[in-house]
Amino acid sequence: MTVDIQPLRQGRSGTSWLTNPDVRGVVIQVLLVAALAAFGWWIVHNTVENLRAAKIASGFNFLNTRAGFDISQKPIEFTPDSSYGHAIVVGIVNTLIIAVSGIVMATILGFLVGIGRLSQNFLIRGLSTVYVEIFRNIPPLLVIIFWYNGVLSVLAAPRNLQPSPIGVYLTNRGLQTPAILFQPGAWATLAALVVGIVAVFVLARLNRRRQMATGERRPLLWPALGLVVGLPLLTFLATGLPATLELPAATRFNLVGGFQIKPEFLAMFLALSIYTGAFIAEIVRAGIMSVSRGQTEAAAALGLRRGQLLRLVIVPQAFRVIIPPLTSQYLNLTKNSSLGLAVGYAELVAIGSTVLNQSGQSVEVVAIWMCVYLGISLLTSIGMNAFNARMALKER
Amino acid sequence: AATLADVKARGTLRCGVNTGLPGFGSQNDKGEWQGLDVDYCKAVAAAVFGDATKVQYVPLSAVQRFPALQNGEVDLLARNTTWTLSRDTALGLDFAGVNYYDGQGFMVKKELNVTSALQLSGATVCVQSGTTTELNLADYFRANNMQFNPVVIEAQNDVNAAYDSGRCDVLTTDQSGLYASRLEMSKPDDNVVLPEIISKEPLAPAVRQGDSQWFDVVKWTHFALLNAEELGITQANVQEMTKSPNPEIQRMLGAGSTFGQDMGLSNDWVVKIVSAVGNYGEIFERNVGSATPLGIARGQNALWTKGGLQYAPPIR
Amino acid sequence: MSLETNVEAATAAAGAARAPRTISSEIAVELVNVNKWYGEFHVLRDVNLRVRRGERIVVCGPSGSGKSTMIRCVNRLEEHQKGQIVVDGIELTNDLKKIDEVRREVGMVFQHFNLFPHLTILENCTLAPIWVRKMPKKEAEEVAMHFLKRVRIPEQANKYPGQLSGGQQQRVAIARSLCMNPKVMLFDEPTSALDPEMIKEVLDVMVGLANEGMTMICVTHEMAFARQVADRVIFMDAGQIVEQNEPETFFRNPQHERTKLFLSQILH
Amino acid sequence: MSLETNVEAATAAAGAARAPRTISSEIAVELVNVNKWYGEFHVLRDVNLRVRRGERIVVCGPSGSGKSTMIRCVNRLEEHQKGQIVVDGIELTNDLKKIDEVRREVGMVFQHFNLFPHLTILENCTLAPIWVRKMPKKEAEEVAMHFLKRVRIPEQANKYPGQLSGGQQQRVAIARSLCMNPKVMLFDEPTSALDPEMIKEVLDVMVGLANEGMTMICVTHEMAFARQVADRVIFMDAGQIVEQNEPETFFRNPQHERTKLFLSQILH
Amino acid sequence: MEEQVAGYVADQPKLPQPPPARERGLAALARRNLFATPFDAALTIVASLLILFILWHVVDWALIRAVFVGEDRTACLPAEGQEAGACWAFVRARFAQFMYGQYPVDERWRIDLTVVLLAVLGLGLAIPRVPMKRLNAVLLFAVFPFVALVLLTGGRFEIGGTALVLFFAVAAGATLFVASGHIGFRWHDPLIRAASLLTLVALVTWIVSYAGNFDRVIVLNQRFDTASLVGFLASLLAIGLTVAASLRNPELRGGTASLLLPLVILLGLLAFLTADLGLEPVRTNFWGGLMLTLVVALTGIAASFPLGILLALGRRSKMPAVKLLCIIFIEFWRGVPLITVLFMAQFMLPLFLPSGVTIDQLLRALVGISLFSAAYMAEVIRGGLQAIPKGQYEGADSLGLRYWQKMRMIILPQALKLVIPGIVNTFIGLFKDTSLVSIIGLADFLGTVRRGFSDPTWLTEQTAASGLVFAALLYWVFCFSMSRYSIFMERRLDTGHKR
Ligand SMILES: Nc1ncnc2c1ncn2[C@@H]1O[C@H](COP(=O)(O)OP(=O)(O)OP(=O)(O)O)[C@@H](O)[C@H]1O
Numbered sequence A: 001m002t003v004d005i006q007p008l009r010q011g012r013s014g015t016s017w018l019t020n021p022d023v024r025g026v027v028i029q030v031l032l033v034a035a036l037a038a039f040g041w042w043i044v045h046n047t048v049e050n051l052r053a054a055k056i057a058s059g060f061n062f063l064n065t066r067a068g069f070d071i072s073q074k075p076i077e078f079t080p081d082s083s084y085g086h087a088i089v090v091g092i093v094n095t096l097i098i099a100v101s102g103i104v105m106a107t108i109l110g111f112l113v114g115i116g117r118l119s120q121n122f123l124i125r126g127l128s129t130v131y132v133e134i135f136r137n138i139p140p141l142l143v144i145i146f147w148y149n150g151v152l153s154v155l156a157a158p159r160n161l162q163p164s165p166i167g168v169y170l171t172n173r174g175l176q177t178p179a180i181l182f183q184p185g186a187w188a189t190l191a192a193l194v195v196g197i198v199a200v201f202v203l204a205r206l207n208r209r210r211q212m213a214t215g216e217r218r219p220l221l222w223p224a225l226g227l228v229v230g231l232p233l234l235t236f237l238a239t240g241l242p243a244t245l246e247l248p249a250a251t252r253f254n255l256v257g258g259f260q261i262k263p264e265f266l267a268m269f270l271a272l273s274i275y276t277g278a279f280i281a282e283i284v285r286a287g288i289m290s291v292s293r294g295q296t297e298a299a300a301a302l303g304l305r306r307g308q309l310l311r312l313v314i315v316p317q318a319f320r321v322i323i324p325p326l327t328s329q330y331l332n333l334t335k336n337s338s339l340g341l342a343v344g345y346a347e348l349v350a351i352g353s354t355v356l357n358q359s360g361q362s363v364e365v366v367a368i369w370m371c372v373y374l375g376i377s378l379l380t381s382i383g384m385n386a387f388n389a390r391m392a393l394k395e396r
Numbered sequence B: 001a002a003t004l005a006d007v008k009a010r011g012t013l014r015c016g017v018n019t020g021l022p023g024f025g026s027q028n029d030k031g032e033w034q035g036l037d038v039d040y041c042k043a044v045a046a047a048v049f050g051d052a053t054k055v056q057y058v059p060l061s062a063v064q065r066f067p068a069l070q071n072g073e074v075d076l077l078a079r080n081t082t083w084t085l086s087r088d089t090a091l092g093l094d095f096a097g098v099n100y101y102d103g104q105g106f107m108v109k110k111e112l113n114v115t116s117a118l119q120l121s122g123a124t125v126c127v128q129s130g131t132t133t134e135l136n137l138a139d140y141f142r143a144n145n146m147q148f149n150p151v152v153i154e155a156q157n158d159v160n161a162a163y164d165s166g167r168c169d170v171l172t173t174d175q176s177g178l179y180a181s182r183l184e185m186s187k188p189d190d191n192v193v194l195p196e197i198i199s200k201e202p203l204a205p206a207v208r209q210g211d212s213q214w215f216d217v218v219k220w221t222h223f224a225l226l227n228a229e230e231l232g233i234t235q236a237n238v239q240e241m242t243k244s245p246n247p248e249i250q251r252m253l254g255a256g257s258t259f260g261q262d263m264g265l266s267n268d269w270v271v272k273i274v275s276a277v278g279n280y281g282e283i284f285e286r287n288v289g290s291a292t293p294l295g296i297a298r299g300q301n302a303l304w305t306k307g308g309l310q311y312a313p314p315i316r
Numbered sequence C, D: 001m002s003l004e005t006n007v008e009a010a011t012a013a014a015g016a017a018r019a020p021r022t023i024s025s026e027i028a029v030e031l032v033n034v035n036k037w038y039g040e041f042h043v044l045r046d047v048n049l050r051v052r053r054g055e056r057i058v059v060c061g062p063s064g065s066g067k068s069t070m071i072r073c074v075n076r077l078e079e080h081q082k083g084q085i086v087v088d089g090i091e092l093t094n095d096l097k098k099i100d101e102v103r104r105e106v107g108m109v110f111q112h113f114n115l116f117p118h119l120t121i122l123e124n125c126t127l128a129p130i131w132v133r134k135m136p137k138k139e140a141e142e143v144a145m146h147f148l149k150r151v152r153i154p155e156q157a158n159k160y161p162g163q164l165s166g167g168q169q170q171r172v173a174i175a176r177s178l179c180m181n182p183k184v185m186l187f188d189e190p191t192s193a194l195d196p197e198m199i200k201e202v203l204d205v206m207v208g209l210a211n212e213g214m215t216m217i218c219v220t221h222e223m224a225f226a227r228q229v230a231d232r233v234i235f236m237d238a239g240q241i242v243e244q245n246e247p248e249t250f251f252r253n254p255q256h257e258r259t260k261l262f263l264s265q266i267l268h
Numbered sequence E: 001m002e003e004q005v006a007g008y009v010a011d012q013p014k015l016p017q018p019p020p021a022r023e024r025g026l027a028a029l030a031r032r033n034l035f036a037t038p039f040d041a042a043l044t045i046v047a048s049l050l051i052l053f054i055l056w057h058v059v060d061w062a063l064i065r066a067v068f069v070g071e072d073r074t075a076c077l078p079a080e081g082q083e084a085g086a087c088w089a090f091v092r093a094r095f096a097q098f099m100y101g102q103y104p105v106d107e108r109w110r111i112d113l114t115v116v117l118l119a120v121l122g123l124g125l126a127i128p129r130v131p132m133k134r135l136n137a138v139l140l141f142a143v144f145p146f147v148a149l150v151l152l153t154g155g156r157f158e159i160g161g162t163a164l165v166l167f168f169a170v171a172a173g174a175t176l177f178v179a180s181g182h183i184g185f186r187w188h189d190p191l192i193r194a195a196s197l198l199t200l201v202a203l204v205t206w207i208v209s210y211a212g213n214f215d216r217v218i219v220l221n222q223r224f225d226t227a228s229l230v231g232f233l234a235s236l237l238a239i240g241l242t243v244a245a246s247l248r249n250p251e252l253r254g255g256t257a258s259l260l261l262p263l264v265i266l267l268g269l270l271a272f273l274t275a276d277l278g279l280e281p282v283r284t285n286f287w288g289g290l291m292l293t294l295v296v297a298l299t300g301i302a303a304s305f306p307l308g309i310l311l312a313l314g315r316r317s318k319m320p321a322v323k324l325l326c327i328i329f330i331e332f333w334r335g336v337p338l339i340t341v342l343f344m345a346q347f348m349l350p351l352f353l354p355s356g357v358t359i360d361q362l363l364r365a366l367v368g369i370s371l372f373s374a375a376y377m378a379e380v381i382r383g384g385l386q387a388i389p390k391g392q393y394e395g396a397d398s399l400g401l402r403y404w405q406k407m408r409m410i411i412l413p414q415a416l417k418l419v420i421p422g423i424v425n426t427f428i429g430l431f432k433d434t435s436l437v438s439i440i441g442l443a444d445f446l447g448t449v450r451r452g453f454s455d456p457t458w459l460t461e462q463t464a465a466s467g468l469v470f471a472a473l474l475y476w477v478f479c480f481s482m483s484r485y486s487i488f489m490e491r492r493l494d495t496g497h498k499r
């Protein structure tokens, strides 16, 4: 070693806590938390004071009080004698109904249009583009109101209708279709249907296993159709047609009987699925485009058919890209279902606001809203994160 | 808590009114507020400031009205609000006397040939959300063992529009409101108001609970309007009436009494009120009476002396 | 950086290089007066080429001369507009069935590997045998392992493409094509996206393949490879075949002006 | 590819290379028993180093041996967990004030330049003088132009980094550091992201700087540079300083097995 | 055919030929794009029928059978036995209301002026070629809001003592900040220390005065309470001390004038806000129509921007408590529907404040919307921050820049530029979401249009549809042009970052 060692010269020492980032961090955090806590306390204090001054009872006891109002769409039992809490549960169920049906429809629409935007066919491409660009740039509330006020409510009233041969009516009271009323013997048909569906799953699995083992492939479509449609039909016939068809009939005020979909629901359903469908279409398009051309070419060069190529190569890759934004669209749709208030669709916020108004418990009702929506969001994102982690591509 | 002091300090009265109910609270083409409830705002402003224009109107939907009052966003809620026990207690309101006796009714299209509400089973009914109307409706149909499909909408204009477009067979609200709504239909004459009145709807101005001074001011403004009518004091003759020898009138108009001061107002508070808006009868006739498009008869809202229900405690 | 030494070593290792071989007189691929346009742009102009079974052809030429387009026409990744292309006795037309047949017999290796990133190496290799050749999975996996051993990466079978180096990925791509047991292999600049060390790995594998008698059409600028392996070198320019010859002659004594220019730029 | 010739030329150009210089006995940087862990991984193990003012140190060693980590500890881009680091008499602790003081005195040049792409070259150079040294803008610009001339790119002053070549960018990065008038300069493989032609430009500048007596600690594998400029070469492996010596001795006669192996790989 | 065998050399170059006829022209285009396969052909036929059908109905409804002029509903009623078309007469009659709401007719020029100012400044900033971006930005973000505020409301604000303290405390802080940028500035100068302390005192008194109840005092024609008076004097003293410190220090003396700038700006601002400019005051409950929509959207975006930056920085902070709070805040607002947020602002915000303190209804909605979009903005900005390479942080650190200097001068300028498209998209979302304020009773554009539907003079079957189509068209034009702009910026930024 060529360098001679000299005694270490002590550096200027003595630290000030002001310039120590650890201490500083702690101080800042403590101050922030304290400030927030003080702010929170101030708010709570004011709220309590205000509520006390206004002589409003707080707490969730009001949920047991008799509601007294009726709800137009009751998927579960509800009468004016039921409690506020019960009414809110009806609202949650209605929110879920519109959310789920909207999501299904928006997904179908979005995938069709998204694929349409990539079509070789100029017209299809153009049509899809126009759809996407129109509906992405219009507020969802306006779309809802357009369907409700602009379209559905100017349809004819049910009383002056000509009877329709197939029993389907679209009036300003909604969509009315015949309903199938099952009689006691119908359980056999239902059981046959269940058996048929299970059998198709089993068959698909068997086929797949067989293919892996021997390479031989068997058709699935026809046996499946036979099992799902044929089997119940046969049972139905064999048990002696244990069902009747209930046709809607015009009465003094409304069409009665059959299956009815209210215009409020229809407007929400159409608007939400059309609006969200436009976003999903863009996501799907981006997802498919994110799979490079090389992948298609390589698969084609290996001799894969177009269907196989899509199913085995493109779709699995596109899905990784599609799923996360798709989830947030689903969440958006669920949140947008709160706009049902504007057209009187009895979802959580609409019913909540009635409850709020009848009972005066604004803090509690708003808290319920927030908790329900936050809960939905949180559950979804937890699920999604898990799914994403599993799907993530392995890289070096 | 001292609302009167706050109002005086602020220089304006914040008054919650309907977003648009002809005859009770609505804006005319020039954006001026008018209506029976609006005149109550003016009356209170006149009592406090001697100036009926010192009012800031806050249009409120049915859903907004109680929180607005509770929050102190308005000092007075003069918005065709039904006085009920639960509102009086659980919502923390105080109702300052009934300024309009109303009752819930139904309106249907003439072409349906309905003559009684009892024929309405199975009908679709449009109703405003968050109102007592919504509750009475459910009760009435249940009591008579009838079915109905509610269509619950938040704003009264939208309720009316939904009925007019045929979304519902029946429109229900307070009868006064039905008459007002009928005016808003595309063909007013094609609609009939059914005779049944299914509820008591005493409409009353409301204030926050727990401020008795302010409560008194509003309550006695109402009573002053009634007493003025009873004693024949009108907007036109109120100045002359101050010279009236009638001791009752003298007391009321502030000569030799300190009632006004005791409430925190000036002693000539009644003079200011009546010269600003007239007496109750004048207010009624001007806004909803037979000479107006609404054409509502005094009926229950006549003074007790004329067979009606309007009765005011004496000022003495 | 010269790779000649590498390839020479590899060729030597794989057996006597350029030993006289019998090339069958059967014709594997034939292009007759093939013309292709991209819009108004004439990419392939009267291309005529006859590749016999077992022949190893190297195609070179300046960028944009239509090399890729030509070999992509051979398995119909591109459509030609005039002329005939016959592969293994099947003429390529619009008929989807014939296209499928041809693609089953022709393997292709791309510049950018184009492995399927969502499948493991093994799955990449068994996908086509299972779904196109209808092979049982077991068997497909055996075949795949065989070829993975052949390209010397059997131990990576359960990794994903993203976890391999470029050279390893390209070798997987070759193995994937081989699993279909193709009669002809097409290579489109298989080494041009690789780092120098990796080029060697891949060329080694290709040399080995050539020595086993695989029919190959290979677009590449690795002149060392061409010299060692090719039966014929084809030089393209502006959409036409300008010159073709045995590598010896081609490199030693190019005839056409364009070829001379090109070779002078590429060899140093 | 050897750069020796380049550097030799540059060194010659910059004046008599390795002329006897006086290295002050004052200590610029001192590391005493420095230890650092990344989680469980022990990156620096008892590193001791004393750099005197005016000394030029080259650090080399295999990849992952902790070279970057060590010099990044010197201006506290990384925190060390045990031991002492004293720079210009200031001991680096958690104290932000001291860290600021040290950073003001220590310039650093990175492998990937890390210029600010949204600022012009001139603004890149004047930013720190203006905001950290609180220099008036006029003066800062004069200083910046001086150093840009020094690294021979004054004409680029108003361009953006994205418009310059890699070599030019690295020279700007050096100028940017010099504008702060640092007492010590740290270089972390400043040439390893550059194309061969550009390496020379940058090494030229560094050689010039070295000849002016700047205290430098330089991580680099440019052995030619080390030979020409360094006062001491330090060899690191697995987080320790394995060997240090004058370049002559170091290259001619490495002592440690690890060093021998490393040098045999890097010199060819 | 020529034989191309081994040893072949082309004799002459083949000239490019035009493609065969069927590969050229419209026919080929149609064949490739419309009739490539039988399935394609079927699709084409179906699609063109669909397009014709839709187009015909739209044109028929919107143009052919539409009514363009008329005084009332009778004009729009269909003739016997015919179907009605769009009732544009309704839109025409109510157009002014759709734009301005209930804003007094004589005062509407103020809105027009504001919009013109906004358009000039906004376009100046949005179009990359226009020079003087910095001045433009200062005008748009610092000056325009106040001008717009005074123009739209009429000014003559009454600023109480409590608010004054806040203003002056901020001015004192700004003075210190300006001073700290000067050479020779020392934090440990006793005068500066005292000034900092006084500024803090002023802030504390502001809070105290806000929360508590104190005696009123009138000073300088302003209503103070005792606490705020202390704060006011403290701020003034702080500014004075800073100036004194700068005068005492020879190195600093040059920049003393610039130290007075914050105070001057503040005084000017106060004068401007409180002065009687002869503008009729217009309460916010008269605001409505498109104007209200724009006010809500623009205020929302402007307020959410700085908040979003802070939240994004906080979410990337190394301090666990800060990070956690930011995450909770962001995820909370992103997890609930805007309409519940608006309800909360409507019903609960007043409950949160001390009794007697009331906030304008519009302001409440604005608070809700700003917090809501701040959460979304934060996520967009975080994306930009994540895209900045680590080397930029290290480069800034190695030069000795402090945290805020680093963020302000190095990281944020790059990150924000990267996320301009994201910001524009957030703005589009916000613009669309403003339509929800009609649910809580504000007469925004959509709300105003809807209110028109129940007007008996215009009640026809087509009124609602016509009004809604018109509203949709207007929203669409706004959103679509903004989304195009964001795509344009995306492209531009893309090329800008190439090397
Ligand atoms: N899809 C396409 N549309 C239009 N022109 C194309 C298309 N693909 C290729 N070309 C053009 O056709 C010509 C030939 O392309 P090709 O890829 O076959 O050249 P190449 O010889 O393989 O060049 P390289 O060595 O760069 O790969 C080029 O000029 C190219 O620009």
Ligand SMILES: Nc1ncnc2c1ncn2[C@@H]1O[C@H](COP(=O)(O)OP(=O)(O)OP(=O)(O)O)[C@@H](O)[C@H]1O
Residues within 6 Å of the ligand: D038, D039, D041, D043, D061, D062, D063, D064, D065, D066, D067, D068, D069, D070
């Ligand atoms: N942030 C980090 N977290 C964990 N380990 C790290 C981190 N940074 C570096 N390391 C590890 O520390 C070791 C030393 O890294 P360092 O970058 O100092 O090596 P080096 O000698 O500069 O290598 P090279 O020549 O590749 O730049 C390496 O093994 C590296 O993987």
Ligand SMILES: [Mg+2]
Residues within 6 Å of the ligand: C067, C068, C069, C188, C189
């Ligand atoms: Mg090519």
Ligand SMILES: [Mg+2]
Residues within 6 Å of the ligand: D067, D068, D069, D189
């Ligand atoms: Mg390193």
